[in-house]
Amino acid sequence: MKPILECRELSKKYNNISYALNSLNLTLERGQIVGLLGPNGSGKTTLIKLINGLLIPTGGEVLIDGMAPGVKTKKIVSYLPERTYLDESMKVKDIISYFADFYDDFVTERAYQMLRDLEIRAEVRLRTLSKGTKEKLQLILVMSRDASLYVLDEPIGGVDPAARDYILRTILTNYNEDAAILLSTHLIHDIENILDRVVFIRQGQLALNATVDEIRMEQGKSIDSLFREVFRC
Amino acid sequence: MLGKLIKYDIKSLNRFLIIIHGVLLLSAVLIRIFFTEKITAESLLESETGSAIPFMLVMTIILYSLLVTCISFATGLIITVRFYKNLFSDEGYLSQTLPVTRGQHLLSKTISGGIWSCIDTFLVFLSLYIVLATPDITGLFRQYAPEIQAELGFTGSYQMSFAVITAVFLLSSFIGAISNVIMYYTSVILGQLFSGHRVVGAVAAYFAITGVLAILSSAVMLISGIFPMMTGDGIMSISPAGYMKNMILFTTILSIVSGAGLYALSYWVMNKKLNLV
Incomplete structure (x- = not known):
């Protein structure tokens, strides 16, 4: 089986000035939850956008299940951006049928179950929802797909701790051995326990790629303290 | 997938466009009932002796023209804003990660925007018809149709019924409307190439495109002699009908060529x- 994500010498430059990503090489296998960690401006979101075909690489290539970003990869990648991407004039139930319409792997029943758990009503318009509720809804939409790669950019940044726990549990229960989850966050401490592997990037380059067990055993540190050490300002 | 995209695009456009075109038709019906229906040959004669009808009529015509202009402008704006918002604002993070190609997005937006642009054109004509075609006017028109046709030069090889003339005119307007939509989209896409002010960039791109097209079309018209000014002796060398035929043919060809060219440019920029x- 091909690796679910492969970056070969992947580079991205904005406005011909500085590299947001600089010759990044990275291979991720299925069946793991990977934390993509790095300080602000290190290139995390750039990498995520390249995976989703929102940016065109300046150099190198990114492959998802052996394919360059396109219709086929978009069918198997479930992406949560760091911003609200919903059309505010829609109702919750409209956006659910929108996802069901476009994504063959979308499980409507699962989405409605999560809506009930988080007490979001299907009849309301999106513009009446609070920012945190919109974020929860987006995560519900993304996790209701049976994708091969989930790419979550700051999935828990704006939600309260109780919902955060629910979301983390959702991520754990919904994903299977054939899938991988790549998630970027600053809230390392909260998410540390669910990660199998961490990837540190600094100034657009790979700084570390190791399993959480390796780090704990060999360095005797938590990811949080290792991050603080590696990226000390 | 293309069908689904079109479905959602049309649905989104419907929200505002149905309302404003409802206003257009409603105001046409009201003007017909309260003004044009009351105008008869006799009432116009009477008014010369000091009645208030001409003033009110002039005001109504001005306001109505303003309304039609605003609604057509708003239609173009709403179609363009939908294109920009759905693909290049935050919503683009969802639209552009759907399992469809960028080419399908462009085609879907062109079809949905083109359909609404044609509906707008048709409804503007329809509202004009509602306002103007009172029984008195249509009666007069029918009575003198052959003379009017002859006066405009629709004789000999140009002899055709008004139905055909209207159909040709509508068809050419539809092609122009679709071509305009493509021009709006191209402007938005070129605006995206600016690193900062992308909306300002889009507006600048729009003026640049229209400017280039205006210069090109004037050049072609002057060279090919479609301009009646070319006769030199101050007398129009061709009849109004001949002139109209040339103009419609020319603008339609220009619309098709520029529309196709700009579509190809948009497609390429979007993909690459x-x-x-």
């Missing part, structure tokens, strides 16, 4: 150059 930042 665009980053959602």
Whole structure:
């Protein structure tokens, strides 16, 4: 089986000035939850956008299940951006049928179950929802797909701790051995326990790629303290 | 997938466009009932002796023209804003990660925007018809149709019924409307190439495109002699009908050529150059 994500010498430059990503090489296998960690401006979101075909690489290539970003990869990648991407004039139930319409792997029943758990009503318009509720809804939409790669950019940044726990549990229960989850966050401490592997990037380059067990055993540190050490300002 | 995209695009456009075109038709009906229906040959004669009808009529015509202009402008704006918002604002993070190609997005937006642009054109004509075609006017028109046709030069090889003339005119307007939509989209896409002010960039691109097209079309018209000014002796060398035929043919060809060219440019830029930042 091909690796679910492969970056070969992947580079991205904005406005011909500085590299947001600089010759990044990275291979991720299925069946793991990977934390993509790095300080602000290190290139995390750039990498995520390249995976989703929102940016065109300046150099190198990114492959998802052996394919360059396109219709086929978009069918198997479930992406949560760091911003609200919903059309505010829609109702919750409209956006659910929108996802069901476009994504063959979308499980409507699962989405409605999560809506009930988080007490979001299907009849309301999106513009009446609070920012945190919109974020929860987006995560519900993304996790209701049976994708091969989930790419979550700051999935828990704006939600309260109780919902955060629910979301983390959702991520754990919904994903299977054939899938991988790549998630970027600053809230390392909260998410540390669910990660199998961490990837540190600094100034657009790979700084570390190791399993959480390796780090704990060999360095005797938590990811949080290792991050603080590696990226000390 | 293309069908689904079109479905959602049309649905989104419907929200505002149905309302404003409802206003257009409603105001046409009201003007017909309260003004044009009351105008008869006799009432116009009477008014010369000091009645208030001409003033009110002039005001109504001005306001109505303003309304039609605003609604057509708003239609173009709403179609363009939908294109920009759905693909290049935050919503683009969802639209552009759907399992469809960028080419399908462009085609879907062109079809949905084109359909609404044609509906707008048709409804503007329809509202004009509602306002103007009172029984008195249509009666007069029918009575003198052959003379009017002859006066405009629709004789000999140009002899055709008004139905055919209207159909040709509508068809050419539809092609122009679709071509305009493509021009709006191209402007938005070129605006995205600017690193900072992308909306300002889009507006600048729009003026640049229209400017280039105006210069090109004037050049072609002057060279080919479609301009009646070319006769030199101050007398129009061709009849109004001949002139109209040339103009319609010319603008339609220009619309088709520029529309196709701009569509190809948009497609290429969207696929090769665009980053959602």
